[in-house]
Amino acid sequence: MEQKTIIQFKDVSKQYDNETLVLDNVSFEIEQGKFYTLLGPSGCGKTTILRLIAGFTEASSGEILFNGKKINNLPPNKRLVNTVFQDYALFPHLNVFENVAFGLRIRKVKEKAIKEKVKQALTFVNLAGYENREISEMSGGQRQRVAIARAIVNEPQVILLDEPLSALDLKLRTAMQYELRELQRRLGITFIFVTHDQEEALAMSDEIFVLNKGKIQQSGTPNDIYDEPINRFVADFIGESNIVKGTMIRDFLVSFAGKEFECVDQGLNPNEPVEVVIRPEDMEITTPERGKIHVTVSSQLFRGVHYELMCVDENSNEWLVHSTKKAAVGTEIGLHFGSEDIHVMRIGETEEEFDRRLESYGEGDASAE
Numbered sequence: 001m002e003q004k005t006i007i008q009f010k011d012v013s014k015q016y017d018n019e020t021l022v023l024d025n026v027s028f029e030i031e032q033g034k035f036y037t038l039l040g041p042s043g044c045g046k047t048t049i050l051r052l053i054a055g056f057t058e059a060s061s062g063e064i065l066f067n068g069k070k071i072n073n074l075p076p077n078k079r080l081v082n083t084v085f086q087d088y089a090l091f092p093h094l095n096v097f098e099n100v101a102f103g104l105r106i107r108k109v110k111e112k113a114i115k116e117k118v119k120q121a122l123t124f125v126n127l128a129g130y131e132n133r134e135i136s137e138m139s140g141g142q143r144q145r146v147a148i149a150r151a152i153v154n155e156p157q158v159i160l161l162d163e164p165l166s167a168l169d170l171k172l173r174t175a176m177q178y179e180l181r182e183l184q185r186r187l188g189i190t191f192i193f194v195t196h197d198q199e200e201a202l203a204m205s206d207e208i209f210v211l212n213k214g215k216i217q218q219s220g221t222p223n224d225i226y227d228e229p230i231n232r233f234v235a236d237f238i239g240e241s242n243i244v245k246g247t248m249i250r251d252f253l254v255s256f257a258g259k260e261f262e263c264v265d266q267g268l269n270p271n272e273p274v275e276v277v278i279r280p281e282d283m284e285i286t287t288p289e290r291g292k293i294h295v296t297v298s299s300q301l302f303r304g305v306h307y308e309l310m311c312v313d314e315n316s317n318e319w320l321v322h323s324t325k326k327a328a329v330g331t332e333i334g335l336h337f338g339s340e341d342i343h344v345m346r347i348g349e350t351e352e353e354f355d356r357r358l359e360s361y362g363e364g365d366a367s368a369e
């Protein structure tokens, strides 16, 4: 089934004060009905992207399209989006019903329709029967649901959620992650969710945009981004990683930690300096003779499902290993991994350049057959 593009950013830049570029030539497409996450550290521009979509601020340059039409100058109330803010921004002096009804009243919807729509929205978020409660009588999770009901009651095409779970404690946050994801599936509308929490992003999203310093570093499914980080920032930000310096000897052969290893990467220059990523769970511990890298265990922590071992090789590189086997501190062990567990990253490569390189060796495979 072909997906319909609902929002498009074309080379959008944003400066608030004519000084720093908060967003630097950002381009992306949002498709209908999917759950998107903007993921990145504080200050990277996530909220600014949501504000541009909602119309609360203007782009300094570039185009923003909604259903194919340029909306750069369209006022917020004409846009088919609703925002759920970080602090929910509920009206404390209004009860649950009136909070949810607020947008409908502004649009002068008839009283009977308001009753029906509010009831439906509250039922959707499992708050039927709470109509007359005061906001102060609602728990954190319930307030969250009121905020969502207030957004969905307006039947927007897109809901923007700015770190809506960050105020909740861990247990409630996990429960709300399931709830939100389930709600998005049932509603079938597009969610654009903002978080700085990588686990949250991996668990919830169809697509993730990883942002840093006003640029999209990488976009893709959680699996794409976890398995194939394209640069040090993404590898470091998403999940735990071992990142060491290396040299690409030639296609399919890389050296690091003082040795040469077969790998699956290609399209780099001979003897190009690179960074190499191996995930802690992709390394197995074995005897020194059998291991590809020879290390000494420097610390061990039991994490319930696995042991977390910190090891040091002969070149003083540190290796974090997740293993179901334990190994005592001070012992010499071997680390084993497959050639496909080695991810070679070209230093400073952008997502575009990475994609082009991938495409170019796709063609190479075809001609070899």
Ligand SMILES: Nc1ncnc2c1ncn2[C@@H]1O[C@H](COP(=O)(O)OP(=O)(O)O)[C@@H](O)[C@H]1O
Residues within 6 Å of the ligand: 016, 017, 022, 040, 041, 042, 043, 044, 045, 046, 047, 048, 049
């Ligand atoms: N209204 C504003 N005026 C000036 N600078 C702003 C304004 N809003 C945000 N910024 C700056 O823009 C950058 C990105 O902010 P923001 O989009 O809120 O980041 P995030 O949501 O990822 O934490 C930050 O450096 C922030 O200080």
Ligand SMILES: [Mg+2]
Residues within 6 Å of the ligand: 046, 047, 048, 162
């Ligand atoms: Mg923010």
